[in-house]
Amino acid sequence: MVKICMESKAVECNLCNSNNSEVLQEIKPYKIVKCKNCQLIYLNPQPLSEDITKTYTADYYATNWGQGLVENKYRLRTVERFKKRGKLLDVGCGIGVFLGLARKNGWQVAGTELSEFSAKYIRDKLNIECFPGRLEDLESASGSYDVITLWHVIEHIPEPLEVLKRAWELLSRGGMIFLATPNQNFWRIARDVKRRMGVNRDLVENEKHLYFFTPHSLKKMLERAGFKIIETGVDFNKCKPKLEHFLKYYWFSFVSRVLGVNCSKAMLMVGQKGN
Numbered sequence: 001m002v003k004i005c006m007e008s009k010a011v012e013c014n015l016c017n018s019n020n021s022e023v024l025q026e027i028k029p030y031k032i033v034k035c036k037n038c039q040l041i042y043l044n045p046q047p048l049s050e051d052i053t054k055t056y057t058a059d060y061y062a063t064n065w066g067q068g069l070v071e072n073k074y075r076l077r078t079v080e081r082f083k084k085r086g087k088l089l090d091v092g093c094g095i096g097v098f099l100g101l102a103r104k105n106g107w108q109v110a111g112t113e114l115s116e117f118s119a120k121y122i123r124d125k126l127n128i129e130c131f132p133g134r135l136e137d138l139e140s141a142s143g144s145y146d147v148i149t150l151w152h153v154i155e156h157i158p159e160p161l162e163v164l165k166r167a168w169e170l171l172s173r174g175g176m177i178f179l180a181t182p183n184q185n186f187w188r189i190a191r192d193v194k195r196r197m198g199v200n201r202d203l204v205e206n207e208k209h210l211y212f213f214t215p216h217s218l219k220k221m222l223e224r225a226g227f228k229i230i231e232t233g234v235d236f237n238k239c240k241p242k243l244e245h246f247l248k249y250y251w252f253s254f255v256s257r258v259l260g261v262n263c264s265k266a267m268l269m270v271g272q273k274g275n
């Protein structure tokens with residue numbers, strides 16, 4: 001969990017505002033809880049957002065995954081199955097690998113980043129417009145973008161529903177949102193298998209995550225923000241891909257598409273703002 005010393009605050013369910021939850025795991029001083037009303041899984045209490053922002057330093061971007069060339073080519077390929085060109089905003093754009101690829105393919109691109117280091121890097125080194133702050137504070141006019149992407153970002157955001165609602169406002173009619181995030185179905189199965197082998201395993205993979213989505217809870221949150229779900233699939237999230245990663249990706253994609261069961265390590269979801 002978030003290891004640096006932080007103040008924390010109790011939160012209610014971001015999806016349905018309920019306080020009625022059950023504890024899935026306790027990792028002091030935090031608990032991972034599941035809302036009894038809507039099944040959203042989240043950290044409670046949560047660190048303060050201003051403290052979280054301070055942890056996204058140059059070191060974080062130097063060592064964390066999500067910025068590999070191959071994985072971002074896969075993501076762009078997914079976007080371009082639905083839309084070929086237009087204005088694209090990448091929320092939490094990291095060091096801009098995805099934005100650079102999209103620009104090369106003819107998209108008009110911009111990003112947002114909480115990290116001052118990252119936002120400056122993108123403006124100065126890549127010459128791409130990058131807003132240094134929260135999406136909710138971005139002052140673009142409603143309907144400004146054709147595509148908004150959030151690659152492994154939604155699970156880090158203190159109030160994800162508010163961000164998705166703002167994304168909906170910022171999209172043009174028929175505009176699309178693309179998200180990737182860890183799939184809690186996979187992590188629950190992994191924990192249960194390890195337990196049977198006598199090994200204790202956390203329900204979480206990353207110390208900075210505040211939310212732990214399943215395909216069901218992410219779909220509900222997107223719909224609550226106004227989106228129609230177009231596709232649920234698998235995210236290729238390997239910074240240094242090997243043959244086994246490709247095989248797993250195509251296997252989980254096949255099972256998800258044919259059987260409708262998504263237990264991939266990271267899921268991908270596509271939503272659309274109605275015409």
Ligand SMILES: [Zn+2]
Nearest residue numbers: 013016035038
């Ligand atoms: Zn709830």
